[in-house]
Amino acid sequence: MKIVHTGDWHIGKLVHGIHMTEEQQYVLDKFIEFLKEEKPDVLIIAGDVYDRSIPPVEAVELLDEFLSNVLIDLGIKVMAIAGNHDSPDRLAFGSKILEKKGLYICGELKDKIEPIVFEDEYGKVNFYLIPYLEPAIIREKLKNDDIKTHDDAYKEVLNKIKLNINEDERNVLITHAYLGGGVEVETSESERPLSIGGSDIVSVDYFKDFDYVALGHIHKPQKVKYNHVRYAGSLMKYSFSEYNQKKSFTIVNIGNDGCDIQLEPIQVKRDMRKIKGELEQLISKDIYKDGNNEDYIMAILTDKGEVVDAIGKLRAVYPNVLRIEKESLERINEGERTSAGEDFVKKNTYELFKEFYENIVGQDLDEIEENILKETIGNIEREGRAQ
Incomplete structure (x- = not known):
């Protein structure tokens, strides 16, 4: 089965006050030509489809036109998940109807995580769609007060998946997270921090038993410890910290025994x-x-x-x-x-405010004040993503 893995499109992005929609239109038009030649079975968009929770009209129209071409004209199945920039509800609107056309969108974690199953000459391939996980939301959904961090949330969710996973079949996981845990991941300025104090890092070892892990969030294409655990990278360069990155689409051929991975350079109008x-x-x-x-x-x-x-x-x-x-x-x-x-x-909201407070007041935040600040910032960021 041939899969094209992408992520972090950020449609509707503003860079230094310049709308990137024209550039994104060019890239997606070239991408359509590439898909016509490659004829993949599945296209993956691993989160941050849009740059904002309420995308501009031009961004919605651009995505609509692209998906219409891919689904109707090319007959390629598409799987997309919500990232930390997306509004889960808006992204997943009409998803039940769209599934009949081959578009599978996961905005929020389902109560019961069932794979989307396709078959090829070697048997079944099970796709597990896990959108960006906000620890506070997952703690409430799973009724588990021990979930405090992104690592806690993923550990709990993946343990539930592994209870019912069929290891004799091929299993693909799609998610949007910051993986680490003993390995260094190359980041850039344009990635919005997921949390404060480093609690956004998720252990890569939770993912090693899947046949392929399609990641979003980090903008540079790269593997994370294991060759089959990969970030596709962003659609384009979105900050000058990415100027020397080589953007690409990831082509994954999953056969009967392992997967073959190739990178296809992305053509842009303006570098x-x-x-x-x-x-x-x-x-x-x-x-x-x-x-x-x-x-x-x-x-x-x-x-x-x-x-x-x-x-x-x-x-x-x-x-x-x-x-x-x-x-x-x-x-x-x-x-x-x-x-x-x-x-x-590179500093997150918490670090910037803490530094500002200490410079103005002349003393450090105490433990109670730190906890109040973290909780307040977390609430504001969650409300912003929900809009």
Whole structure:
């Protein structure tokens, strides 16, 4: 059985105030051509289909057009789950009717987790769809007060699945989470933190017994400890921290004994890249003639003195310059990859507020105040995802 694994489309995304819908339209049009050639049996979208819980009209129309082509014209079955950016109810609207057309959407964890079963020449393939799990919601749903973290939630849910799983058949899990536990996963600025204080990390070892695990949430394509446990990565580059990532679709052929995995590069209309040098060098024809001037650009200027009208001069050559930095701001110390700006972006809401409080008040939060802050932020984030 041939599967194409994708995730983190973030349709309707804004990057530095620019709507990415046109770029996403281009990528999905090219993706349709690819699907026509590959003829997969199943397409997976592993969460964060939309970028916001209430997506703009253009985003909904774009997804509708794409799914119509895939389901009706190409006859490919599609499986999608809600990620932490999606509204579970909105994403899953009409899912019962749509299943008859081959579209299987899981917005919220079902009370009884039943696999979607397809067959090929080797027998059955069971697909388990597990959307993004919010620990507080799963604690209430399963009536288990011991569930405090994402790891707790996944451990409990997967234990329930494994009670009834048929190990003689091939089993595929689709979910949206931050896997770790003794392994390093490469992240980027554009991934919204799932929780505070590192409690979002889920042990990868819970997943090792599945034949393939299709993950969403992390934007760089990569395996997590095991070759068959993989993030497909995002549809496009959504921040300059991803500028050197090679985006791809993951093609998975599940045979009678294991799976073969290949990566297909994603074609984009405009890349997201960094250029570095003195202003006059960057706008000289010798520098820009071989590249795509329409790309989304972050310019790092190495000029020593004041630079006059840098944005105007750069945009005369690169119309889609989104960000300009002086080298001294881009890097604190020679050889370091982190900067004050990057450090700020990587902090979650709790860490930012805690740091702000301590700077203003001049003292640390006590344990009671920390718990109140964590609970308040958690409630606000859950309400935002539910809208």
